[in-house]
Amino acid sequence: MRLFVPVQIGLQLYTLREECARNLVETLSKVAELGYRGVEFAGFYGCSAVEVSRMLQEFNLHPIASHVSIDDLRQRLPEVLEFHREIGCDYIVCPWVGPQLFRDGNRARALIGELEEIGKTVGQRGMRFGYHNHAFELENRLDGEIALDALYRRTEASAVLAELDLYWIRRAGEDELAYLRRYAGRIPVVHLKDMAEDGFFAEVGTGVMDLDGIFAVGNTSGVQWYVVEQDECRHHSSLESVKISMEQLKERGWV
Template identity: 40%
Template sequence: MSSWKVGIQLYTLRDETSKDFVGALRRVAAEGFAGVEFAGYGGLEAGKLKELLDELGLRAIGSHVGIARLKEALDEEIAFNKAIGSSYIVCPYLGDEYRKDAETWRSTFRELESIGRKCAEQGIAFGYHNHAFELEEKVDGETALDAMFGAVPADALKVELDACWVYFAGYDPVEYIAKYKGRLPLVHFKDVRRTEDGKPLTVELGTGDVNLPAIAEAATQAGAEWLIYEQDFTQNPPFEAMANSMRWMKENGLA
């Protein structure tokens, strides 16, 4: 039996949430997702958002919060996430200024640890979500991703592994999931194809090159809490892409 539940990263629906945030959450619930990972809160107050989630039977998995916001308003983000019942705050990306060389990376590791310690003190887990560059850039002879999780203790920084980007960077996501077993509560479940010019094209689940069933099985073995569907860019309208991906998960016994 799987250890995880199925959620969605709302960045997938950013065009729809910008027009009707509440309506988008209703569509998510109707498709059968158990939880949502936020990328903004639609301008709702925490109490109103919690009421809506409860009404729809959705769990607040966590929130993606940019590092500048984490440095400037961490207490506010922690309070908001606790109020909506969220368990995780995740740094979703690092700009060039945080990773221009090995020493800058090491400074960023220290910043992430400081943020993670403050989150832990208030009962929220802090995580980091990767793209491909953390596996393409090196720090002291190892991938920046491994250097990060080696430098920052597990009690200050959890792993939110985006399996698609691990695959695209040329690594085996199944091996990476196993590597961080016990530290990896969240797995981004995403499919991708490489275009003729070598660029990534994120596609609906089951239509790309990623071995998604193997990733789901690895997530079970690693004790992951959530598989989180995300599609950075959709070829079909976002709601249609979401529905097609959920249908594939159901047809393959993953939801």
């Protein structure tokens, strides 16, 4: 029997992107009602920092992190940092770069250097920066090394944190628990997803991922937030899917 250790569960709002686009404040209200304690943003849908801050306070939601495109990180970094400072969110994450960048050694090396420089600038403003993986960073090699490992080995841990997406690690054929151990102390936030038997996205607790193992290893590796995300919802509406994920977590005693 496992020892009960409650964890902090947040939601990546990309899962509810259509709902957020229609009405962000109503969506955040529903997220809080379901029992999520924090959110990770994937855009702000035209809302100002003052408006977003007011919503977070009203629904007692913590702004865990925010996904910011590589283009905005390159072109609008001072503005991005000021917006996130105003809403109280200090963890900025690069969520995606073109997979082709990791198929070309020179471009991959240049990107890694660029990410470290962005991370150092973010750090100088008292915030933290991280990189979120998909499968392609683990399926490509850089100088004989898995590209994701090369990225983290060639950057300072203080400049580029690891936001590990456990689904994509498994999808790439790697061991998500091994990655949690490998980057212990560098992973304040992970993406908690589940995988159906056919490899598609599933509600957390309904698929093949070893949740007890993930929490056991994550809790000893310094994970502070487990962020539920479901890129696509096959059998339910996205709102129903995030409800099922939370219900599963509650049933298993993790919340």
